[in-house]
Amino acid sequence: MFTPFFYTLQERKVPVSITEWMILMEALSKGCINNLNEFYYLARAILVKSETHFDQYDIAFQEYFNGIAPPLDFTEELLSWLTDPQNRPQLTPEEIAAIKKMDIEELMKEFEKRLKEQKERHDGGNYWIGTGGTSPFGHSGYNPQGILVGGPGGMRSAVRIAEARNFRNYRSDMTLDVRQIKVALKQLRQLNRVGLEDELDLDRTIDATCKNAGELEFKWRRPRKNSIKLLLIMDAGGSMEPYANLCSQLFSAANSLSHFRSFKYYYFHNCPYDVLYSDIYQRKGENIERLLKVLEPDYKVIFVGDACMAYSELVDRYGDLYFHGYQKMSGLDRLRQFKLHFTHCVWLNPETSALRNYPTVQMVAKLFPMYDLTIDGLNMAVKKLVTKR
Amino acid sequence: MTQKHFDQFKGSSDYVISDALKNAVNVSIVLQRPLLVRGEPGTGKTLLAHSIAKSLGKKLIVWNIKSTTKAAEGLYVYDTVQRLNDSRFGDRDVSEIKHYIKLGKLGQAFNSPQQEILLIDEIDKADLEFPNDLLNELDEMSFYIPETNETISAKQRPIVIITSNNEKELPDAFLRRCIFHYIEFPDPQLMEDIIRVHFPDIKNALLKDAMESFYSLRKIGDFRKKPSTSELIDWIQALMASGLDGKIKDGEIPFLGTLIKKETDINYYVSHYVRRKPGSRDYNVYGN
Numbered sequence: 239m240f241t242p243f244f245y246t247l248q249e250r251k252v253p254v255s256i257t258e259w260m261i262l263m264e265a266l267s268k269g270c271i272n273n274l275n276e277f278y279y280l281a282r283a284i285l286v287k288s289e290t291h292f293d294q295y296d297i298a299f300q301e302y303f304n305g306i307a308p309p310l311d312f313t314e315e316l317l318s319w320l321t322d323p324q325n326r327p328q329l330t331p332e333e334i335a336a337i338k339k340m341d342i343e344e345l346m347k348e349f350e351k352r353l354k355e356q357k358e359r360h361d362g363g364n365y366w367i368g369t370g371g372t373s374p375f376g377h378s379g380y381n382p383q384g385i386l387v388g389g390p391g392g393m394r395s396a397v398r399i400a401e402a403r404n405f406r407n408y409r410s411d412m413t414l415d416v417r418q419i420k421v422a423l424k425q426l427r428q429l430n431r432v433g434l435e436d437e438l439d440l441d442r443t444i445d446a447t448c449k450n451a452g453e454l455e456f457k458w459r460r461p462r463k464n465s466i467k468l469l470l471i472m473d474a475g476g477s478m479e480p481y482a483n484l485c486s487q488l489f490s491a492a493n494s495l496s497h498f499r500s501f502k503y504y505y506f507h508n509c510p511y512d513v514l515y516s517d518i519y520q521r522k523g524e525n526i527e528r529l530l531k532v533l534e535p536d537y538k539v540i541f542v543g544d545a546c547m548a549y550s551e552l553v554d555r556y557g558d559l560y561f562h563g564y565q566k567m568s569g570l571d572r573l574r575q576f577k578l579h580f581t582h583c584v585w586l587n588p589e590t591s592a593l594r595n596y597p598t599v600q601m602v603a604k605l606f607p608m609y610d611l612t613i614d615g616l617n618m619a620v621k622k623l624v625t626k627r
Numbered sequence: 628m629t630q631k632h633f634d635q636f637k638g639s640s641d642y643v644i645s646d647a648l649k650n651a652v653n654v655s656i657v658l659q660r661p662l663l664v665r666g667e668p669g670t671g672k673t674l675l676a677h678s679i680a681k682s683l684g685k686k687l688i689v690w691n692i693k694s695t696t697k698a699a700e701g702l703y704v705y706d707t708v709q710r711l712n713d714s715r716f717g718d719r720d721v722s723e724i725k726h727y728i729k730l731g732k733l734g735q736a737f738n739s740p741q742q743e744i745l746l747i748d749e750i751d752k753a754d755l756e757f758p759n760d761l762l763n764e765l766d767e768m769s770f771y772i773p774e775t776n777e778t779i780s781a782k783q784r785p786i787v788i789i790t791s792n793n794e795k796e797l798p799d800a801f802l803r804r805c806i807f808h809y810i811e812f813p814d815p816q817l818m819e820d821i822i823r824v825h826f827p828d829i830k831n832a833l834l835k836d837a838m839e840s841f842y843s844l845r846k847i848g849d850f851r852k853k854p855s856t857s858e859l860i861d862w863i864q865a866l867m868a869s870g871l872d873g874k875i876k877d878g879e880i881p882f883l884g885t886l887i888k889k890e891t892d893i894n895y896y897v898s899h900y901v902r903r904k905p906g907s908r909d910y911n912v913y914g915n
């Protein structure tokens with residue numbers, strides 16, 4: 239029953255397994271549901287195990303039970319264009335002012351609404367708008383408010399609930415918030431026995447007591463603690479301005495996680511040269527040569543930056559845009575030094591668009607494994623950092 | 628199985644529940660699988676188990692998970708140190724190992740003659756491997772004690788409710804065996820029901836003002852921790868006790884400290900939204 243739905247879900251990248259599908263079949267055979275509405279919740283409760291996949295589930299559900307291909311990929315493409323900070327300069331000042339007033343969620347809704355209006359003019363109306371309600375502006379089916387008007391409980395159809403896509407904001411490939419970053423960073427751990435001997439070692443205690451002819455003798459051992467040391471080096475250059483918020487989230491997640499043995503952070507402009515800054519505004523710097531001497535090679539290094547710069551900035555010995563003067567070596571050579579000194583380095587790049595093909599990005603990516611600054615990318619980077627070379 | 632059997636849980640008078648959650652609970656009861664509940668802090672994950680216990684008239688066993696909790700502790704603890712001690716001083720018969728086996732919360736739930744409700748609270752607080760260590764025990768509802776060569780198996784499979792704050796990713800193998808529900812933040816309609824359950828004689832005007840202020844606070848995206856249901860309920864209680872209304876005047880909110888708990892959030896709010904009166908330097912977050 240519903241077997242094609244299983245494949246629709248897989249197509250939409252909802253991680254469903256046979257085990258879960260069998261549980262659903264079991265539930266159906268026990269008569270757990272009366273209507274499609276209940277089926278929507280039942281299948282979701284059994285098949286989907288994370289709110290981050292609810293959105294994909296909603297899309298798959300619409301696709302399967304509505305029998306029409308959703309025009310959403312197109313919509314999402316446009317949405318991502320809209321949220322991409324690189325595109326903002328092309329808007330008029332009035333539009334920018336309007337965007338600043340709305341938060342991103344409202345913005346998306348507004349955009350979808352407009353997209354829908356446009357469709358109606360072009361196509362003369364289709365299913366989506368037909369069921370959506372009377373006004374093309376208000377309750378067009380996508381709009382969560384539109385759903386609420388439909389009446390409580392059983393009145394609304396499951397497809398309409400799916401259409402509302404209330405869980406869009408939980409998608410893991412789109413959102414990054416501090417807690418999610420923490421979850422990812424918590425995987426950075428290597429447990430070693432350190433500290434005071436204050437844990438009772440039962441096996442050795444029993445052994446010692448027996449050897450002592452039953453006279454109690456306690457043996458203690460050191461508790462296991464995380465021995466990971468983290469070095470976060472972030473680009474604070476002008477081209478990173480659109481991602482300032484994202485970077486500060488990453489920073490606050492790493493900073494508030496207390497489980498690292500040591501956590502250090504530095505900034506650079508576009509590319510690290512002779513100095514890394516501990517405070518970019520006051521230009522408080524730390525000489526890299528000194529840093530590489532005092533920091534042990536087992537620090538895990540995360541670079542964050544778009545790696546997008548003029549060719550000369552990377553390879554020229556005098557490439558520093560902000561400090562014209564004598565430098566010991568080019569930015570690229572500095573990066574090579576890092577690679578040689580530290581055993582584990584990764585580069586996180588918030589820039590996911592076509593700029594990733596930029597020559598300097600490619601050169602940096604040859605030096606360090608480069609990942610997107612998304613939850614998925616961060617997870618991969620963390621895995622890379624804890625594996626043996 | 629008949630419809631009557633399926634709709635076992637209908638919610639209790641002091642806990643307002645959405646249809647989706649009610650379904651999820653009933654499915655997990657019928658399929659005898661653990662229900663994993665996730666959601667923002669303060670959306671009533673833990674209270675759900677209490678409500679189920681109350682409505683079905685069953686005993687609730689709560690297993691609070693801490694970062695140091697180990698899976699084996701939930702099954703049983705073999706108190707070797709006590710036994711060693713007794714053998715040294717000869718207080719008790721040490722040849723009977725049974726005396727030194729103490730059943731954990733999971734073991735108690737299995738061992739009880741009636742069906743019990745087991746709440747495993749905040750499972751994500753424990754070590755990453757914790758859920759995996761419980762896989763078989765939750766599947767089979769039985770475990771083996773090597774020390775006494777005994778198998779404890781559930782006389783009545785308990786209804787298992789597991790809550791998680793998503794601090795750690797749970798392992799896939801564990802997730803596959805659970806029924807999952809994500810408690811969304813209540814919409815204003817549901818929120819009104821929830822408040823009325825807690826304060827049956829609340830005045831309409833106060834409710835309206837308080838809800839308006841609350842949802843406008845939640846819209847501010849820059850808070851580290853947004854105010855949640857439990858904070859709203861505390862706040863309304865404070866408002867009712869003091870006789871104030873919940874209106875925001877010049878950005879000032881009475882008892883702001885009950886709504887916003889983090890110092891950084893309060894500072895952010897005060898600096899961005901509160902219009903300073905000339906002469907007043909400090910904003911008292913706990914009074915008005």
